[in-house]
Amino acid sequence: VSTDDQRLARVALSLLVEPGSRMMGALVDRAGPGEVLAALVDGHAPAALAAQCAPRMRTDPLARAADALQLGARMGARVLVPGDEEWPAGLDDLRRISRADGERVERDTWPPLCLWVRGPLGLAAACERAVAVVGARAATPYGGHVATEFGHRLADRGWTVVSGAAYGVDAAAHRGALAAPGATVAVLACGVDRAYPAGNAALLERIAEEGLLVSEWPPGSEPHRHRFLIRNRVIAALAAGTVMVEAAARSGARQTLGQAMRLGRAGMVVPGPVTSAMSVGCHVAARQWDARLVCSPEEVLEEVGRIGEDLAAVPQAQPTRLDRLDATSRQVLDAISARTPRPVEEVAAVAGVALRPALAALGVLEEAGLVVRRPGGYQLGPRPRRDRAPARAALPRGDARPPGAVT
Amino acid sequence: VSTDDQRLARVALSLLVEPGSRMMGALVDRAGPGEVLAALVDGHAPAALAAQCAPRMRTDPLARAADALQLGARMGARVLVPGDEEWPAGLDDLRRISRADGERVERDTWPPLCLWVRGPLGLAAACERAVAVVGARAATPYGGHVATEFGHRLADRGWTVVSGAAYGVDAAAHRGALAAPGATVAVLACGVDRAYPAGNAALLERIAEEGLLVSEWPPGSEPHRHRFLIRNRVIAALAAGTVMVEAAARSGARQTLGQAMRLGRAGMVVPGPVTSAMSVGCHVAARQWDARLVCSPEEVLEEVGRIGEDLAAVPQAQPTRLDRLDATSRQVLDAISARTPRPVEEVAAVAGVALRPALAALGVLEEAGLVVRRPGGYQLGPRPRRDRAPARAALPRGDARPPGAVT
Numbered sequence: 147v148s149t150d151d152q153r154l155a156r157v158a159l160s161l162l163v164e165p166g167s168r169m170m171g172a173l174v175d176r177a178g179p180g181e182v183l184a185a186l187v188d189g190h191a192p193a194a195l196a197a198q199c200a201p202r203m204r205t206d207p208l209a210r211a212a213d214a215l216q217l218g219a220r221m222g223a224r225v226l227v228p229g230d231e232e233w234p235a236g237l238d239d240l241r242r243i244s245r246a247d248g249e250r251v252e253r254d255t256w257p258p259l260c261l262w263v264r265g266p267l268g269l270a271a272a273c274e275r276a277v278a279v280v281g282a283r284a285a286t287p288y289g290g291h292v293a294t295e296f297g298h299r300l301a302d303r304g305w306t307v308v309s310g311a312a313y314g315v316d317a318a319a320h321r322g323a324l325a326a327p328g329a330t331v332a333v334l335a336c337g338v339d340r341a342y343p344a345g346n347a348a349l350l351e352r353i354a355e356e357g358l359l360v361s362e363w364p365p366g367s368e369p370h371r372h373r374f375l376i377r378n379r380v381i382a383a384l385a386a387g388t389v390m391v392e393a394a395a396r397s398g399a400r401q402t403l404g405q406a407m408r409l410g411r412a413g414m415v416v417p418g419p420v421t422s423a424m425s426v427g428c429h430v431a432a433r434q435w436d437a438r439l440v441c442s443p444e445e446v447l448e449e450v451g452r453i454g455e456d457l458a459a460v461p462q463a464q465p466t467r468l469d470r471l472d473a474t475s476r477q478v479l480d481a482i483s484a485r486t487p488r489p490v491e492e493v494a495a496v497a498g499v500a501l502r503p504a505l506a507a508l509g510v511l512e513e514a515g516l517v518v519r520r521p522g523g524y525q526l527g528p529r530p531r532r533d534r535a536p537a538r539a540a541l542p543r544g545d546a547r548p549p550g551a552v553t
Numbered sequence: 554v555s556t557d558d559q560r561l562a563r564v565a566l567s568l569l570v571e572p573g574s575r576m577m578g579a580l581v582d583r584a585g586p587g588e589v590l591a592a593l594v595d596g597h598a599p600a601a602l603a604a605q606c607a608p609r610m611r612t613d614p615l616a617r618a619a620d621a622l623q624l625g626a627r628m629g630a631r632v633l634v635p636g637d638e639e640w641p642a643g644l645d646d647l648r649r650i651s652r653a654d655g656e657r658v659e660r661d662t663w664p665p666l667c668l669w670v671r672g673p674l675g676l677a678a679a680c681e682r683a684v685a686v687v688g689a690r691a692a693t694p695y696g697g698h699v700a701t702e703f704g705h706r707l708a709d710r711g712w713t714v715v716s717g718a719a720y721g722v723d724a725a726a727h728r729g730a731l732a733a734p735g736a737t738v739a740v741l742a743c744g745v746d747r748a749y750p751a752g753n754a755a756l757l758e759r760i761a762e763e764g765l766l767v768s769e770w771p772p773g774s775e776p777h778r779h780r781f782l783i784r785n786r787v788i789a790a791l792a793a794g795t796v797m798v799e800a801a802a803r804s805g806a807r808q809t810l811g812q813a814m815r816l817g818r819a820g821m822v823v824p825g826p827v828t829s830a831m832s833v834g835c836h837v838a839a840r841q842w843d844a845r846l847v848c849s850p851e852e853v854l855e856e857v858g859r860i861g862e863d864l865a866a867v868p869q870a871q872p873t874r875l876d877r878l879d880a881t882s883r884q885v886l887d888a889i890s891a892r893t894p895r896p897v898e899e900v901a902a903v904a905g906v907a908l909r910p911a912l913a914a915l916g917v918l919e920e921a922g923l924v925v926r927r928p929g930g931y932q933l934g935p936r937p938r939r940d941r942a943p944a945r946a947a948l949p950r951g952d953a954r955p956p957g958a959v960t
Contacts, residue, residue, distance in 0.1 A: 164884065164905040201901030201908055288826055370887040372880070396870035417824030417836060419695055420848040426868045429824060429848045432839075434867065439846070441827040441836045460841065461833045463803035473779070477571065480777040494608035498571040501608055 153260070155179035156227045157364070158211035160259040162186070162199040165362040166376050168244045169195050171256035179259070183207065214364035221339040221365050222354070223264040232263070234273045236383050243408045255379045255405065258362045264338040265358035272329050272358060276306040277450055278385035278406065280399040281315025281392040286424050289392030292416055293318035296389060299443035301328025305450075308333065308385045310377065311353070315391045315399070317346055320353060330357040331384065335377040336369035337361060360384075378402040387412030387450040389440060393427025400427050403437060412449040413437040471510070474499055478507040479516060487523035560667070562586035563634045564771070565618035567666040569593070569606040572769040573783050575651045576602050578663035586666070590614065621771035628746040628772050629761070630671040639670070641680045644790050650815045662786045662812065665769045671745040672765035679736045679765060683713040684857055685792035685813065687806040688722025688799045693831050696799030699823055700725035703796060706850035708735025712857075715740065715792045717784065718760070722798045722806070724753055727760060737764040738791065742784040743776035744768060767791075785809040794819030794857040796847060800834025807834050810844060819856040820844040878917070881906055885914040886923060894930035 156179045163170050173195065174182050185191040186199055187207070218225060226232050240257040263269055277300050279293055297307045297319035307323035309316040311332035323330035330353060334340070338359040341347035353359055362380065363373065378401050382388055388406035393399045407413035415437045418425030431437040440446045444459070471479065474497075481496035482488065488496070494504035508524055511517040517524045563586045570577050580602060581589050592598040593606055594614070625632060633639050647664040670676055684707050686700055704714045704726035714730035716723040718739035730737035737760060741749070745766040748754035760766055769787065770780065785808050789795055795813035800806045814820035822844045825832030838844040847853050851866070878886065881904075888903035889895065895903070901911035915931055918924040922934045 162905070197907035197909065198905075199907075201898060201911065202905060204898075204902070288828070292827060370884075372884045372887055394870065395868045416827055417832070417839075417846070418826055420699060420823055420825075421695070425824070426848070429846060430868055432824075432846050433848075433852070439824070439836060439839050441833075441840075445840070461802045461837055463801065477777075477779045480779055491608060491611075495611070498569075498605075498609060500604035500606075502604065504608070 152179050153225065153227050154208060154211050154215070155183045156260045157214055157225055158183050158207035159186075160362065161207055161210055161214070161364065162202045164373070164376060165258055166244075166254045166256050166379065167198070168254040168256045169198065171241075171244075171254075171259065174259065214366075217339075217365045218262060221264065221337075223262050223338050223359075223365055226261045226263055226269060227259075228257075232269045232271075233261075234270045234384055236273060236385075237380070239409050240379055240383050243405065257383075258380065260362070261380075262338050262361045262364060263358055264354050266356065267329055267331075267358045269331070269358060269360065272306045272331055273308070273384045274306075275304060276308050276331065276385040277446060278308040278381050278388040278402065279315065279319035279391060280309055280381065280388060280402050281390055282394055282397060282399065282424050282427075283312050283314040283316075284394070284424065285314035285318065285392050286418075286422060288418060288422070289315055289424055290318045293391045294322035296391065296416075296443050296446065297322025297330070298326045300446065301326035301330065303443070303447060304328060305447070306331055306385075308381055310334070310374075310381060310402075311343075311346055311350060311359075313343055313345060317349055319391070320349060320357075324349075324352055324356060332357070332359050333377055333381045333384065334359060334361040334369070335363070335373035337363055337365040337367040339365040340367070340369065342369045374398055375401060379405050382406035382409055382411065385411065385450075387414055387446070389414040389416065389446055390428055390431060390437070391416045392418060392422075392424040393431075394423055395426045395430065397427045400431060403431055404435065407435060407437065414440040414446060414449055416440060471514075472507075474503050475507040475510050478504055479511055482511075482517050482524055482526050484526040487520040487525040489523040493524060559586050559636075560632060560634050561615060561618050561622070562590045563667045564621055564632055565590050565614035566593075567769065568614055568617055568621070568771065569609045571779070571783060572665055573651075573661045573663050573786065574605070575661040575663045576605065578648075578651075578661075578666065581666065621773075624746075624772045625669060628671065630669050630745050630766075630772055633668045633670055633676060634666075635664075639676045639678075640668075641677045641791055643680060643792075644787070646816050647786055647790050650786075650812065664790075665787065667769070668787075669745050669768045669771060670765055671761050673763065674736055674738075674765045676738070676765060676767065679713045679738055680715070680791045681713075682711060683715050683738065683792040684853055685715040685788050685795040685809065686722065686726035686798060687716055687788065687795060687809050688797055689801055689804060689806065689831050689834075690719050690721040690723075691801070691831065692721035692725065692799050693825075693829060695825060695829070696722055696831055697725045700798045701729035703798065703823075703850050703853065704729025704737070705733045707853065708733035708737065710850070710854060711735060712854070713738055713792075715788055717741070717781075717788055717809075718750075718753055718757060718766075720750055720752065724756055726798070727756060727764075731756075731759055731763060739764070739766050740784055740788045740791065741766060741768040741776070742770070742780035744770055744772040744774040746772040747774070747776065749776045781805055782808060786812050789813035789816055789818065792818065792857075794821055794853070796821040796823065796853055797835055797838060797844070798823045799825060799829075799831040800838075801830055802833045802837065804834045807838060810838055811842065814842060814844065821847040821853060821856055823847060878921075879914075881910050882914040882917050885911055886918055889918075889924050889931055889933050891933040894927040894932040896930040900931060 237257045244255045293315040301323035306329040308331045309319045320330045332353045336342050338361045382405040390399050390403045415428035415431050477497045481493045494501045515527045518527050644664045647662050651662045700722040708730035713736040715738045716726045727737045739760050743749050745768045789809050789812040797806050797810045822835035822838050884904045888900045901908050924931045925934050
């Protein structure tokens with residue numbers, strides 16, 4: 147558990163560099179927040195870190211942190227730090243992908259120094275079963291529909307819907323969740339007191355009342371462009387998996403998805419028409435990154451849920467009476483005329499099966515009421531058989547067996 | 554090369570059992586078609602095979618075969634048998650999946666005993682570079698559009714489009730191919746002289762004139778329901794890969810796709826809206842069978858084409874001026890005001906970067922014309938910058954790097 151001093155020091159440090167800095171974060175891990183702050187104030191901090199913090203060191207960081215906490219309290223915002231009961235354990239995983247793979251990363255992805263939250267829920271508890279639903283701001287009606295539906299049904303199943311409160315997919319996912327008796331968490335790139343984007347002001351207010359607004363930046367902070375990229379890693383880390391509903395070829399949502407997958411979380415995309423520019427990002431992620439295709443909230447839960455507990459049913463058509471027939475019986479049935487009775491020998495010849503199996507099949511078909519015996523042979527039964535209509539005579543049966551490639 | 558006797562014997566045998574029979578096919582492989590026919594006529598054939606053929610043995614098979622050839626010749630149809638130059642080698646692969654995996658198969662998938670073809674192309678040559686495009690009869694306008702587009706552009710790239718001439722996806726794929734200077738092959742479940750389905754009569758006539766109609770059944774044969782399932786394996790075997798454009802949960806196209814994958818061919822599906830029942834089969838095949846998602850004809854060719862020769866470009870947005878900036882420069886740019894010049898120290902503080910990199914970034918930004926130096930500091934450059942407009946200030950940049958999961 148953090149002391150108040152440690153909490154204040156973390157807030158102060160968070161004001162000195164943009165979030166995600168490994169340089170700052172790793173040192174705080176080793177030395178503790180109070181010690182790092184003291185070193186910076188006293189001029190004993192490592193030169194690189196001191197240089198990075200210098201431009202914002204001109205006013206007293208501790209005083210500014212105290213101001214921020216006071217402002218936050220007035221806004222109904224509280225600050226969380228590691229060790230708090232509300233601190234989500236999943237955030238710690240961000241250390242693992244922070245420059246972990248040696249590739250040139252554009253920014254660090256170190257866990258937040260602290261989080262500002264506003265709303266009635268406990269953040270850790272809300273994220274115990276959480277799915278991120280993200281996507282394009284310029285969503286199509288299809289994307290908006292799917293995001294609303296997914297948000298609603300995930301929340302309805304007791305899962306928290308995490309997103310970024312942007313226009314388009316994000317807002318639709320939050321709205322869907324709010325319409326269900328479930329929770330939703332919006333992770334912002336500005337202060338939790340800011341109504342950004344302005345058109346979502348009412349939505350943000352509702353989330354603050356029923357869910358949670360979360361931010362790494364103190365109240366009053368501006369949504370600078372680069373902050374959205376920094377913010378995305380928090381969305382990815384808070385949820386057990388990230389679903390991208392729609393995304394253009396260039397999209398911030400793809401970054402969130404990629405970070406989720408680098409974190410070992412489930413990376414999922416919703417397919418869409420190949421003619422839609424807003425589904426290109428989803429299809430590319432499926433093809434290039436092996437993001438999992440999900441077509442329903444149930445399939446999402448199958449990816450993130452515990453095995454067995456949330457197993458989606460494979461979409462299947464209703465079996466028809468004909469499905470219960472074996473291949474020979476169906477072949478024999480094809481050889482039966484609706485109008486003219488045919489002798490068994492002729493039926494066998496037309497069907498191309500031997501006499502004995504033809505007779506056996508006729509027995510099965512007769513019992514099922516599909517054929518009747520008349521003087522002169524067999525003929526189709528009197529019952530109306532929709533799927534025997536001429537227009538559908540050519541319809542082959544589905545084959546539900548997986549192929550199991552033979553090479 | 555087959556002798557005329559062998560050709561005639563194969564046609565005769567093909568009249569005695571429905572195609573695909575391993576019992577018949579394996580014996581013909583071992584003993585030769587003439588010998589098997591003689592054994593059946595003389596009553597020395599294995600009892601199981603004799604029983605299967607008995608119902609159709611009542612009239613002389615050789616005489617009926619000669620009639621079929623004569624009728625075929627009148628219709629402009631020729632018969633192909635293994636050993637003919639026109640015989641596609643890919644058909645032999647069907648032996649490998651004929652009850653190969655020991656699972657309960659519904660029907661045998663042995664290679665055809667012979668093929669009836671009608672049209673100006675050589676079948677083997679046409680199938681050297683061939684893709685099957687299959688799908689739902691009840692295609693949506695989306696499916697029809699995609700099938701036409703794929704058919705056209707595959708044919709335009711010199712690939713033969715193989716399909717089944719059914720309504721919906723099949724017909725659209727053939728039509729697309731016919732509109733391009735490429736070839737198309739229709740594999741039928743009835744005689745190559747039959748206009749089935751009736752609504753595609755004109756299409757079938759055009760394929761007979763410019764492409765190829767192919768069937769395992771002699772001219773005059775009826776399109777019995779079970780024959781579509783038998784036929785599907787030929788579509789799968791003739792092509793280097795099968796693309797399923799649209800398919801309901803229950804669909805014959807899925808059988809074709811499954812057989813293609815069991816043959817070791819490329820199995821591909823086109824995604825669609827998750828709200829469309831006609832895309833369910835595609836999505837299930839992608840999820841359950843690992844059929845490859847394809848969004849363009851170029852991606853199809855990447856699956857079936859030779860490596861390097863047909864590599865599809867990953868869809869990407871055009872890079873903007875901002876893309877060329879590194880993370881620090883973009884962070885610094887975010888801290889520059891459009892109206893008020895800011896001193897370097899203030900820019901660095903707002904951006905949260907050290908003074909030296911801030912200065913370096915400002916140099917880069919100034920050179921790019923994105924910022925200008927004024928008395929009192931830096932301010933945004935005079936050029937119109939669409940992507941700096943307030944409404945888009947929140948747009949994060951795309952992240953094109955694959956994630957490479959860290960666990």
